[in-house]
Amino acid sequence: MKLYETTFIMDPQLLEEGWEKAVARYSDIITRNGSIKRTERWGLRRMAYPIQKRTQGYYVHMVHESAPSVPRDLERQFMLDETCLRYLTVVADNPMYLEEMDRRRTAREEAEANVTIAPAATESAGSSEAAAS
């Protein structure tokens, strides 16, 4: 079992329903011979260059611990799937990245939570926040 990261880009025209179906379909392939550690939906975003005449794509990023057959199975399905614009599976060689990003996100959220509480407490806190932004 190895830790893999799979990212794929779905056709934006599928809309919410189609994207969820795709996520479910590929999740199923992974769980047959592995387990999913996390699923991140980066959502609809502008691509740096058009792929199959699409300028936007729905990005899904998955981290999974799987048998070596899984990337192969995934690739076969991605290739058959015409609504999949692009895919990439790599061995997770940088697990610290996600940890660090999570840590930063929680730190940021905590900071934001503190800011929203502060203005209610004192008048001056509210004005300093306005100056900062």
Add this chain to the structure above:
Amino acid sequence: MAEYHRKTERDRDRGGRGRDDRDEQDGKEGYGGKGMRGQRRGRRFTDLKLYEIDYRNERLLRKFVTERGKLFPRRTTGISALFQRRLTTAVKRARHLALLPYVAETFK
């Protein structure tokens, strides 16, 4: 009596080859130094961490490519060989996922 050249503070401090900041014409900081051959020295990424170099980290990778989308050489980025190698694969992966352009037109 022969007039000896008295060592000044400036002479004493120079010691050895290489340019130092007194050789810089004012306002030309960032150029020069040994082996730089006039190449513009980029920002020093001293606080860059190895784990930050990742194909998902689009914001960081953008700092290492030109407007056209080409990678800066190591002499410009000034990062270590290991970092530059990781950076190269990260940029290539990001390009595949259309997070970064292979070629970008300069107008935008």
